[in-house]
Amino acid sequence: MYAITITQPGGPEVLQWTEVPDPAPAAGEVLIEVAAAGLNRADALQRQGHYPPPAGAPPYPGMEVSGRIRALGDGVHGWRVGQEVCALIGGGGYAELVVAPAGQVLPVAAKTTVVDAAALPEVAATVFSNVVDLARLKPGETLLVHGGGSGIGTFAVQLGKALGATVVATARAAKRDRLLELGADRVIDYTVEDFSDSVEADVILDIMGGSYLARNVSALKVGGRLVVIGLQGGRRGELDVGALLTKRALVAGTTLRARADEEKAAIIRGVREEVWPLIEEGMIRPVVDSRFAMQDAAEAHRLLESNEHFGKILLTTGAAGATGG
Structure with missing residues (x-):
């Protein structure tokens, strides 16, 4: 697969679209074919060398994604291959494929496209x-x-x-x-x-x-x-x-990224129970400023750091049969 790698700490120009090994889901994980990844300030800090990913996370930036489930690891229940989902992850979202702990996965909410769903998990x-x-x-x-x-x-x-x-x-x-x-x-x-x-x-x-x-x-x-x-x-x-x-x-x-998977899973359960209904009722919607092709991550980071955007910036892969919404 291809992913955005950080060639060295620095400005947006250090983000490169590079061929890397495919991930495989371990027990309790799902493999997601990425449709989109949301940008966060932590991604820019990681790019600059100030915010390394937690132990065990991929070195590529990206803490939230949306897409379709490609495969299930052992012991995963309640999800199916092909299902549209979004997920909170420790890193690796700027890629064509990513694994996520099953407890940090959410279904794409009604009234939300699979691409724009990437704007929701982290926030x-x-x-x-x-x-x-x-x-x-x-x-x-x-x-x-x-x-x-x-x-x-x-x-x-x-x-x-x-x-x-x-x-x-x-x-x-x-x-x-x-x-x-x-x-x-x-x-x-x-x-x-x-x-x-x-x-x-x-x-x-x-x-x-x-x-x-x-x-x-x-x-x-x-x-x-x-x-x-x-x-x-x-x-x-x-x-x-x-x-x-x-x-x-x-x-x-508080911080979120460094928390244990069990803590994140508990938060995601609360989000699904208390926030997802508000999204499905139309009381909350993802606010997307712009969408860039994943290969244009450097340009997207420049916009993020300009503070000129309103809402989320997304990187899209063209996968999952959608490029916007």
Whole structure:
């Protein structure tokens, strides 16, 4: 098969379409013929040499895919060859074939094409595990989503509204109207306005890290929950512990990729039970900015790093009889 390999740490130009050995499913795994793979910030970090894949994962980037099941490993039940699926994986998604633990596989949801389904596993698992499982967002509460125009952000806005929350998002002005269409109640242009001056949130989903830490705590209501899932604003920040105590607030940091397969499987079960019905009812949809041929991964990474996209960027193989939707 062919896959996108990283010739050396560096810019998008180090991504090359290369012939590599075919994978084979071990016990408890499924082999997927890839129709599409979703891009994530972690892919760019891996390309730069800053985020190696977990032990046992392929060296190729790509943490979510969609396609059709080609083969089943020993002991796999509940799936069939030829079934359209999407999956959360530890790596290797930028390829024609990939194996995935059966517990991290999801059926392609109704009203979703097999290609666009690649936009869902990583964002759904990330947002669900943090906003619902950890932060326990409740109807009537306020959710503040940083990076509203990203794949994570566009999904979080929709899930927050589906759960009955008031949703505030930070994003560039150019993305405001589309976020309002997705259900955001308010969009703050972070280039000209300080969100901490005007927002009181019960739950904050943060991709920035250090540079937003103090302002995030300031923006929390009493009993609020701040969940940090990214470090785009740096690793270090100053925290007023007195303010944290006064607000009786929770600050948590999480990652998804390095978790054990059993933990990921539990998250995927929750996604299938609680989020997939919302997708099938049309309350949440995959938001796809653009689709590139897999061989054009370098160009796709340039768009990802420009921050000009809205929603997810996909790489497609032309397999599974579909190239878009």
